[in-house]
Structures are given as C-alpha cells and as structure tokens.
Amino acid sequence: MAQDYYKTLEIDKTATAADIKKAYRKLALKYHPDKTKGDKVLEDKFKGISEAYAVLSDPEKRKQYDTYGSADFQQKFSQEDIFRNFDLGDILKEFGFGGGGGFNRSGGFSSSFKQGGPRSSFSGVGGNPFSQNAGPGAGYGRKSPTRGKDLEYEIPLTLDELINGVGKTITISQNGQAKAIEVKIPKGLTQGKKIRLAGKGESGANGGPAGNLYIKSNPSLPQGITLEGNDILMTRGVGLTQALLGDKVEVTTPSGKTINLTLPPGTGHKAKMRLSGMGIPHMKGNGCGDLYVVINIEMPKNLNSKQKKLIKELKETGL
Numbered sequence: 001m002a003q004d005y006y007k008t009l010e011i012d013k014t015a016t017a018a019d020i021k022k023a024y025r026k027l028a029l030k031y032h033p034d035k036t037k038g039d040k041v042l043e044d045k046f047k048g049i050s051e052a053y054a055v056l057s058d059p060e061k062r063k064q065y066d067t068y069g070s071a072d073f074q075q076k077f078s079q080e081d082i083f084r085n086f087d088l089g090d091i092l093k094e095f096g097f098g099g100g101g102g103f104n105r106s107g108g109f110s111s112s113f114k115q116g117g118p119r120s121s122f123s124g125v126g127g128n129p130f131s132q133n134a135g136p137g138a139g140y141g142r143k144s145p146t147r148g149k150d151l152e153y154e155i156p157l158t159l160d161e162l163i164n165g166v167g168k169t170i171t172i173s174q175n176g177q178a179k180a181i182e183v184k185i186p187k188g189l190t191q192g193k194k195i196r197l198a199g200k201g202e203s204g205a206n207g208g209p210a211g212n213l214y215i216k217s218n219p220s221l222p223q224g225i226t227l228e229g230n231d232i233l234m235t236r237g238v239g240l241t242q243a244l245l246g247d248k249v250e251v252t253t254p255s256g257k258t259i260n261l262t263l264p265p266g267t268g269h270k271a272k273m274r275l276s277g278m279g280i281p282h283m284k285g286n287g288c289g290d291l292y293v294v295i296n297i298e299m300p301k302n303l304n305s306k307q308k309k310l311i312k313e314l315k316e317t318g319l
Contacts, residue, residue: 004070005052013066017057024053051079054086080146145208151201152194153213155185156220159232159254162190162280172213175203181213188283189217190230225254230280230289233272236261237296243267251293253278261293269297 006013009023027049029035036042055061055073061082065073153172165187171180181200189195194214201211219227224235232254242249246265252258253275261273272292279289303311 003048003052005056005065008048008052009056015056017059020053020056024049024057051082054083058086144206146205147208148202148204148211150211151213152216154216154218155183156218157185157189158220159222159225161185162217162219163187163255165189170215174201183215185215186283187281188230189215190227190280191217191219193217193283227280230282231292232279232289233292233294235294235296237298238263238267240297240299243269243295243297253291263295267295267297269295271295 006015009015009020009027011019011023015023028046031042031046031049033043033046036046055065061077064077068076151172151174153170155168155170157166166185168183168185169180170183171178173179181197183195183197186195194216197213197215199210200213203210221227226233234251234254236249236251238247238249242263244266246267247263248260249263250258251261255278257278259275261275263273272294275291275293277288278291281288300307
C-alpha cells in the first residue's frame with residue numbers, strides 16, 4: 001500500500017529541508033532498532049520513516065514524488081531507485097548512532113553491534129538498505145546486483161526497407177555515452193512491431209545483467225501510400241470516364257514491378273483493387289500481405305463548352 005511520506009514524517013508539504021531533517025531525526029531516535037529491541041511493528045515503522053526521508057531529503061526525488069503522488073511514484077520508482085545514493089549509515093552516525101544499526105542473520109534488526117558481535121552497517125549501501133534480496137548473513141556494506149534498464153530506439157524505415165529488410169548503424173545513449181550499434185532490420189518490421197537486442201541496454205550495477213535494447217519501426221512512406229498491418233494501400237487516380245466505362249490502367253507496385261490493372265465499368269470512388277501477396281512480408285516468413293490499389297476518381301474542375309453540352313445530354317438520359 002502506498003504511504004504518504006509527508007504524513008509518515010509528520011510534516012506538511014511546505015516543509016523545508018531543515019524541517020524534514022529535524023522530523024526524521026526525532027522519529028529515528030524514537031524508532032531506531034537499538035531502542036525497539038526486535039519489535040517487528042516498530043522495525044517496519046523505522047523502515048517507513050527511512051524510506052520517506054530518502055525521498056523527501058533528495059530535491060529531485062521529492063519533485064518527482066510531488067508530481068506523481070504516492071501511488072504513481074511508488075509504481076514508477078523501485079526501492080532501488082528510492083534508496084539510490086542514500087547513505088543511511090552516515091546519516092545515523094550524524095544523529096549519534098555509531099555504526100548505524102543493522103540486521104541480524106535472519107534478516108531482522110540487531111543491536112548486537114555494540115556488544116562485539118558481527119558488525120554490519122548501512123554505510124555505502126546504495127540501493128535499498130531494507131532489501132529482502134540481500135540473503136542470510138549479507139552485510140550492508142555489500143551492494144546487491146541490479147539489472148540495467150531497457151532502452152527503446154525508434155528507427156525510420158522506407159517502404160523498400162520494410163519489404164526487403166536492411167542493415168543499419170544506429171547511435172544510442174548508453175549509460176550517458178553515445179554508442180554505435182550495428183542492427184539487422186528484418187523484413188516486415190511494420191508499425192508497432194519491435195525487435196529485441198538482448199544485453200544492449202543500460203549496463204547492470206554491481207555485476208547485474210545488462211538491460212535489452214528494443215528497436216521500434218517508424219515507417220517513412222511516400223505520398224499516397226498507407227499501411228494496414230502488412231497490407232499496402234496505394235492511391236491511383238483515374239478519370240471519370242475511365243471509372244464509368246472501364247479501362248486498363250498502368251500501376252507500378254512498391255517493389256518496382258509494372259502491371260496493367262483492369263478497371264471494371266462502373267468502378268466507384270475509393271474502390272479497392274486487391275493484388276494478392278504484393279504487400280509487406282510477414283516477419284516470421286509465412287507469406288506477405290496484399291497490395292490494394294485505392295481508386296481515386298478525379299473530377300474535372302473546369303469544363304469546356306463541348307464537355308458541358310455532353311454532360312447536359314447525359315443528364316437528359318437520366319444518367
């Protein structure tokens with residue numbers, strides 16, 4: 001359940017950095033595990049106030065929290081994100097807690113650090129000092145592996161590249177640095193489809209695996225051509241008499257092939273003439289989409305006197 005960090009620290013949203021620090025110090029003195037002696041409810045209370053302080057004491061995290069609100073913030077930001085660059089050990093030392101307290105080998109808080117037992121500290125943690133993934137006996141000077149972030153790159157592709165595939169060199173920002181990557185774009189990478197390049201995302205932290213890079217298609221199409229999945233829709237203009245009487249029209253397909261398309265008499269405006277298998281190949285190799293020639297009947301804007309006379313005669317026939 002999302003917690004309200006301001007309520008957790010018993011402050012209002014206008015609190016200054018000094019107010020936040022003062023509020024946390026007061027509550028940390030009250031709920032620190034050296035004082036609560038293994039009380040699970042109070043341990044959870046200490047974890048909650050530490051999480052609230054980790055966010056509200058960092059100007060950028062606080063800004064994001066104020067922008068998104070409790071629920072959305074905790075959906076967008078993991079515990080590792082929240083506690084990144086937050087050194088709880090140093091903070092607690094400043095408040096007079098020495099080594100800062102720690103966890104025992106079963107994962108709970110321990111006060112044995114003042115009695116010569118195994119010492120552990122929050123200092124230098126990075127990430128979430130309350131992570132359940134540390135494992136039995138894991139000291140808090142040890143950082144847990146974190147998987148790198150996935151990256152997404154939108155690549156413009158011509159119609160020819162969609163049909164035939166292509167090799168490209170792209171430049172991405174990886175860990176804050178520009179990096180050139182060779183990418184093989186398969187046939188059929190149409191709008192909305194992606195390919196995954198495993199391990200080409202951001203590097204992992206502390207030995208964690210790298211994220212993935214996803215390549216997303218952004219087709220760049222010539223005027224008069226649209227796509228519907230793997231089908232190509234191509235507009236072809238014809239005259240009014242061609243549509244009325246029927247005709248053969250020459251069409252050049254996107255692959256460069258020229259064909260003669262038979263236009264039947266009475267063809268309507270926006271009629272679709274289907275050419276099977278002349279669309280974009282499917283990525284998994286099971287055939288191709290279709291090519292649809294969309295008929296655009298071009299109406300004359302200006303008629304000469306002879307044309308007007310003929311049109312009037314046609315009108316008289318009931319046409």
